[in-house]
């Protein structure tokens with residue numbers, strides 16, 4: 588376990604999401620091998636967004652590494668909402684499929700919430716269905732499928748808290764961002780661990796001052812390097828959920844300008860102040876994939892009961 592948390596040469600410890608991912612995937616693969624029927628994951632991609640194609644590819648790779656059945660449905664950007672819903676309904680009743688993920692964002696003209704509500708809650712490995720949202724909010728986490736990104740972030744928080752010798756219980760947690768996908772479920776998970784939770788957002792007055800209160804600071808706003816070093820309480824545990832592609836230096840072989848992946852936290856500044864931090868890339872992102880496999884395994888196990 589301890590190789591997940593590393594020294595950075597600066598004040599902060601670095602939390603290695605790739606190493607944590609490898610541990611989760613190894614455990615999932617070992618458990619999947621014991622099942623009579625292998626877990627089946629269906630990923631549905633509508634349109635040709637290049638970023639989405641990259642994520643979907645890494646999900647397929649991880650599923651195969653876990654010994655899962657992995658099925659990908661690529662639909663044209665012209666797909667109608669009715670066609671997409673029909674595909675979801677056919678996956679709902681497919682006994683080989685235990686997990687269904689419809690990659691977001693969906694093309695214009697498709698109402699994502701209508702599609703997500705069509706997914707059978709027990710196959711909703713993203714945890715976005717209102718039934719799973721409600722189970723999490725009610726604290727019924729033995730039955731809920733929990734959204735992968737906050738669930739992965741929570742595992743990293745637990746590792747880091749252990750390494751720093753801190754309690755999550757009673758800690759001040761501040762989440763910057765209130766999305767249904769990250770901010771809100773992250774608040775539920777931290778609340779369930781007895782943290783004192785503040786959800787801050789774009790209308791929060793004096794955001795830097797609110798952030799500075801945090802023993803555990805979760806950045807999930809989607810704005811490159813918005814959170815500066817002086818927003819961070821010295822010694823805080825910082826979880827960076829942001830994945831932002833910004834212009835880099837120079838050009839790729841194909842003549843396109845290079846891009847660079849950065850988080851919502853200014854990493855170099857944060858390393859001087861924080862007690863521990865997740866980098867981007869190599870932090871929460873890989874854990875999202877790992878927890879998707881873990882959710883698919885859980886869905887398969889619950890289906891076998």
Ligand SMILES: Nc1nc(=O)c2c([nH]1)NC[C@@H]1CN(c3ccc(C(=O)N[C@@H](CCC(=O)O)C(=O)O)cc3)C=[N+]21
Nearest residue numbers: 642688689690691692713830868869870872873875876
């Ligand atoms: N229904 C649905 N479920 C999702 O979980 C979902 C989605 N739609 N749409 C898009 C976002 C984004 N997402 C990521 C997963 C892994 C990395 C990841 O592994 N990132 C690597 C770097 C990857 C790179 O180099 O581009 C890292 O942070 O180290 C990033 C982003 C899942 N998403």
